[in-house]
Amino acid sequence: MNARPLPLLTAAATIALFVTLAVGLASQSAPPPPLTLFSKDGRRSLAVTLVGGQEFVALDDLASAFQLAVRDEAGAITVSYKGKTIILTPEQALASVSGRLVSLPAAPARGAGRRWLVPEEFVSRALALIYDVKLDLRKPSRLLIVGDLRVPHITVRYDPLGASGRLTVDATPRSLGTVTQDGDHLTIKFDADALDASSPLLTLPAPQNLITGVRVVDQTTIAVDLGPRFGSFRSASQPVDATMRIVIDVVPAQTDTAAPGPGTAPGTTPPPPSQPSQPATDVPPALSQPAFAVRTVALDPGHGGDDDGVHGASGVKEKDLTLSVARRAKATIEARLGIRVLMTREDDRKVPIDERAAMANNNKADLLISLHASSSLRASTTGATIFCAEFDKTTAQAAIAGGVERVPAFGGGSRDIELVLWDFAQTRHLDQSTTFAGVVEQQLHEHIPLAARAVDHAPLRVLESANMPAVLIEMGYLTNPGQEKLLAGDAFQNTLVQALYDAIVKYRDAVAAGGGR
């Protein structure tokens, strides 16, 4: 009687153990992709470990890659390089870099084998300050570039223009690209050490069939695959801020009756499409649009997913309100203005702030409008406010400087220039953002309640990285019972959307007339 339960219990316990292990292993998220360390000596991989949602690299891996000396004693980790030191303290998200305090997103952590792990940002915020060559950490690309290598980040966008199409290729920082036709594809060869790009750069659905996609060919070359309807192309390069922009207009074969102009010879770069030297009669009118016309508007409905934003007393949630207004605005603008409208979220889901600005940047939006609703500890507070970004003097000077390699950063010291430019891209567009905010205020003025200071400036995260004129509209206060009821109603939302539409039209006309940019 007593002999049977024991093996049964043992078997059950063994199965439970295996099930637990299997579930545990299955529930572990995939390890983050490694960083690629790129230097004159070649490439090597730097393993990344995820701890508490934060990406870490092993300090001894960094020591090996950068010839650092690491000492762990007396409750502090000392990292030395050529007489300069960084002191890290366990459980503190701060580093002392040659006596200056620098903040890190997380404290050092212990990894497997009790190795010390440090956040990836340790490289750009601390190590870069004591290292003798430039360290350029590009987290979105998983790249760590060591030294003055030319590794432009490549982005590609395709816009259908009637029967024709326009491919826009941006290389940042500026890098010259030469376009040639090789049979069934166009080759773009960049004057660079490598490209910050992953294949495919672009895949297009079948209906257009002028081009089918863009892919990386080798370390410095990308290829544009041509579709069956492709007839001819013309390309032009022009610098735009820190970017070299290559615009390739592709024309279908059936309309390509005239011989290409002087600028269409393979490998040549004619004047930009906005200044054609010999306008071809077969080129569709859209190709001669001003380069800075408002063609794409990004709408950013604030919050979403488990981030409700502000709650009204009657239950209205900011995330629902912003999505409702954005959907109405998208439908109205696309239907009546015929321009492209993209939304940073189409449904109730959480989108990180960086992704919102990145979505607008990567799609080359010409305007970003972020929609929000406010709260106040004073229930009587009412009115809409249009916000533009604001940068303190030091940050603005650093961002505008552009050419310098290192700039002041939070926590003292300096910071990698590429990161700073991305974070503070809005500095170049502040005047246009303020102009657009003024136009929006004019359109809202007689239709919805405005705050006493209807246009304001503040260091708002979603606007700072936007590489185009950008505003954040607080539509009203959900903490005010009257406003909550008003904002949730169709009449208010339709009025607001009409005012936004009018503002975009007026701003577009001002841009076309040369007054907006």
Next chain:
Amino acid sequence: MSPRALAIAIVTVATAVLAYVLFIGLPRMTTKANVKRTAAIPPVSVPAPPGRKIKAHLFYVGDDGTRLTSIERDVTYGDSAVEQAREIIAAQIAPAASPLVSAIPAGTTLRAVFITEQGEAYVDLSRELSSAHPGGTVEELLTVYTLVHALTENLPAVKAVQVLVDGKEVETLAGHVDLRRPLPKNPAWVQ
């Protein structure tokens, strides 16, 4: 004098000199040094009198709900800039007596304050600063600038303030204001 008597005399004198040096000379020298050292550091070593206060400006939500208003209050004296910063922040985040309205969420506690040589203060507060925040751009701006102005207005050594939550750098408190770098004071947010 016999050689023996001479040796005894020399030993006696040497012993006397040694005894003087050991028991009288050295203690006198040591006492003088201590007196000098003690006299040099009384401001540091002597604790502040109990109940000593300074006048400080603290910041609360103004009547219109969109700007801060400044109120002068007595705050406990701190022996150093960091200690004074700690006392000011502790007073600022304490629950406000009606009719004052604080932009700091209830339950927020102070973890630590650091000040760099460049005048950047790092204020590390508990997670309630973010988790209990009601949200909204304006409210978030008022919360952040309450902390920024509490230190920059009262401590000339502090030029900018970065807010940390639970010991870590955060992007924002509620999805709006960029907290990845120290923010200087901005009088536009104070009435």
